[in-house]
Amino acid sequence: MLMLSQPIELLLKQWQQQRLLTPLDRHFALELASIESMPDQVSADTSVENTAANTENVQQPLQPDNSATSLFLLVCALLSQQLSNQHSCLVIEQINLANPMTEDSHKYAQINCQISLSHSQLIEQISQFDAVGLPGDNKPLILEHGRLYLNKYHFFETQVANKLTQLASQKIRIDLSQSQLPQLIDSLFPTKQTANSATIDWQKIATATALINALAVITGGPGTGKTTTVTKLLLLLLTQSNLTIRLVAPTGKAAARLSESIKASKQRLHKELTQLADQSIANVLIEALTNIPEEASTLHRLLGVIPNSHQFRHHQDNPLRLDLLVVDEASMVDLPMMHKLLSALPAHGRLILLGDQDQLASVEAGAVLADICIGLKHGQDNMPSPASSPWSMRYSQAQAQQIGQLTGQDVSQFIHPQPKIGDSLCMLMHSHRFKGDAGIGLLANAVNQANVAAIRQVWRQQHAELNWYEHQQNAQGDNTGKQQLLALSVQAYGEYLQQVNANQQAILSYLQRQTDREQHTDPEQNAPIVLPHSEQAIIDSFNQYRILCAMRAGEFGVEGINIAVTESLKQARLIHAQGEFYLGRPIIIQSNDYNLGLFNGDIGLILQDRNKPERLMAHFVMADGSLLKVLPARLPSHETCFAMTVHKSQGSEFDKVSFVLPIRPSIAQWQLLTKELVYTAITRAKNHFYCLGSANIFEKASQQATSRASGLAWRLWG
Numbered sequence: 001m002l003m004l005s006q007p008i009e010l011l012l013k014q015w016q017q018q019r020l021l022t023p024l025d026r027h028f029a030l031e032l033a034s035i036e037s038m039p040d041q042v043s044a045d046t047s048v049e050n051t052a053a054n055t056e057n058v059q060q061p062l063q064p065d066n067s068a069t070s071l072f073l074l075v076c077a078l079l080s081q082q083l084s085n086q087h088s089c090l091v092i093e094q095i096n097l098a099n100p101m102t103e104d105s106h107k108y109a110q111i112n113c114q115i116s117l118s119h120s121q122l123i124e125q126i127s128q129f130d131a132v133g134l135p136g137d138n139k140p141l142i143l144e145h146g147r148l149y150l151n152k153y154h155f156f157e158t159q160v161a162n163k164l165t166q167l168a169s170q171k172i173r174i175d176l177s178q179s180q181l182p183q184l185i186d187s188l189f190p191t192k193q194t195a196n197s198a199t200i201d202w203q204k205i206a207t208a209t210a211l212i213n214a215l216a217v218i219t220g221g222p223g224t225g226k227t228t229t230v231t232k233l234l235l236l237l238l239t240q241s242n243l244t245i246r247l248v249a250p251t252g253k254a255a256a257r258l259s260e261s262i263k264a265s266k267q268r269l270h271k272e273l274t275q276l277a278d279q280s281i282a283n284v285l286i287e288a289l290t291n292i293p294e295e296a297s298t299l300h301r302l303l304g305v306i307p308n309s310h311q312f313r314h315h316q317d318n319p320l321r322l323d324l325l326v327v328d329e330a331s332m333v334d335l336p337m338m339h340k341l342l343s344a345l346p347a348h349g350r351l352i353l354l355g356d357q358d359q360l361a362s363v364e365a366g367a368v369l370a371d372i373c374i375g376l377k378h379g380q381d382n383m384p385s386p387a388s389s390p391w392s393m394r395y396s397q398a399q400a401q402q403i404g405q406l407t408g409q410d411v412s413q414f415i416h417p418q419p420k421i422g423d424s425l426c427m428l429m430h431s432h433r434f435k436g437d438a439g440i441g442l443l444a445n446a447v448n449q450a451n452v453a454a455i456r457q458v459w460r461q462q463h464a465e466l467n468w469y470e471h472q473q474n475a476q477g478d479n480t481g482k483q484q485l486l487a488l489s490v491q492a493y494g495e496y497l498q499q500v501n502a503n504q505q506a507i508l509s510y511l512q513r514q515t516d517r518e519q520h521t522d523p524e525q526n527a528p529i530v531l532p533h534s535e536q537a538i539i540d541s542f543n544q545y546r547i548l549c550a551m552r553a554g555e556f557g558v559e560g561i562n563i564a565v566t567e568s569l570k571q572a573r574l575i576h577a578q579g580e581f582y583l584g585r586p587i588i589i590q591s592n593d594y595n596l597g598l599f600n601g602d603i604g605l606i607l608q609d610r611n612k613p614e615r616l617m618a619h620f621v622m623a624d625g626s627l628l629k630v631l632p633a634r635l636p637s638h639e640t641c642f643a644m645t646v647h648k649s650q651g652s653e654f655d656k657v658s659f660v661l662p663i664r665p666s667i668a669q670w671q672l673l674t675k676e677l678v679y680t681a682i683t684r685a686k687n688h689f690y691c692l693g694s695a696n697i698f699e700k701a702s703q704q705a706t707s708r709a710s711g712l713a714w715r716l717w718g
């Protein structure tokens, strides 16, 4: 059954030492094996563990091991390893039988374990274990369709699939003989009717999709008009009835950005509406426009955090009080959170998910948005691929007909015999932010399509908004690319630091004046301090530029780059970093503190407190634009953030972005260098993208697609 070079308990220890398993993975396996009732019980005996270290690198011949416990331990360790890598389950067919603890692409010279069974025999064996049950069984592990789950994850996945499918099947009836909707839609989307799919107004179709379905998933890259579309759609919905609408995003930063985008979109729309020829239609729309909410909150705040608990105040038995929920940056929502969100939706509640399916998947398990969208990808449904785009809509006959009636657009070419949840989906593909020939957009597209020839061409074209810094050593042994990056960073961060220093000067002269006045009993003694730059403006200025690293550790990871930038800013006398907290230090929060209202990923600056200028406080801008001041000693865990990981930058945008690739990635680091990572880094930049790296690493990373094992796509699309 198994061929092992040494007893499985020793191998587990060895894999942990090789960092193929975490301590948690190993203990998870040992713990589960101890409750599995087997004749050949496992021992987590420390004498066994201690001998493992000595045999670590010695190649032993493989010996047959027919014990069920050994197989069970191996399978549990593999499952836990998958969960640690953000997969929702272990797909048995994907186990490398010849060397299960490594992936095909990362073969180690040593093979210390083999499974002498076919995949179907292995599935059969796994199903025989006591701890493994079928869907609905009260067992720690669930086996379904060749996928092994932790019971909890199986529950989350089935619940999410069921709720999404149920929402997608709820159609909203519109009596077109009575409704003014088609005219209102035409006023907001003044496009001409055409049979040519290339000129279909997909924003108009997305709007209709959300008008006639309780679930709408509107996806697209940056600047494809998701916020513009959702603003128009909310406007149309509000002309029909008084809905309670809530706007949310996964992080505080993303919520603040959603708020800003909705406000900006409302202003643009107001201008357009005042120019409409039909005054009565304009009046209806302008009145509804004022009712569109602008404030967005985080998912945690919406669901109601209970301090020191994993539960939220709102759940299935205490649903949210709303009629429509709009979730932005849905790609960041992980499987457990999506389950909590969907459970808390009231029975009549409608849901709109907005996001970019090509971005990095959530930090925790699952890739919910990508799984929802996968059915639109050519080749997933054995349908011929009609267009140059890899995506195609998938509508039922009834939906295509209704879209035609509402929008006057013909989408009959997208009718599909098995639309499944396709009626709820709409993908926006044209970016209005990046003009057709703009470097950032071209590079993002080339990376997204993993097209190395196109990537090379974009870099060769030397676009003004793209700069490449090569990892290259000069005669003195310095990395010239890194030096260029540091010089740029000193200049870019110099802008906000000059504002910080100008405020400091103003505070010093204010304090001086106070002292003078005290001596002369001046009547203006208690005049409030006037600073040249508001705290919000300084934070805004800091947020114009960011260094995004692919890695955390190492000279070219977040840790090394933060140290290097701090040193360069010190040398430029822009900061005077003497203690842990110094004026102008940017920090990123690393854990949630519900009492303070600070969450993982929140970014703030250490600035003087204008009410007590001798004291330094961490300043944060909240989603509603207000300022939160926290004493540094009270901050939850945090670190400097001149540089941050690409993962943490999701949901944010910066005028300029520098992306840093490692110089010689290790095998483990290669696994993180994916196309989604590079695409996410590029699309955080609005106007300028700089990259420090080597062409071969950039290109290889752009060809590695992330794949998260999950059964959600199968449940939704069959």
Ligand SMILES: Nc1ncnc2c1ncn2[C@@H]1O[C@H](COP(=O)(O)OP(=O)(O)OP(=O)(O)O)[C@@H](O)[C@H]1O
Pocket (backbone or CB within 6 Å): 203, 220, 221, 222, 223, 224, 225, 226, 227, 228, 229, 261, 268, 432, 433
């Ligand atoms: N149909 C359109 N025609 C012209 N400009 C448009 C259109 N739709 C959107 N825009 C413009 O494109 C820009 C981006 O739009 P919007 O913010 O709605 O995109 P988004 O997909 O929400 O972007 P992001 O993902 O970055 O938040 C805005 O300036 C908007 O005015």
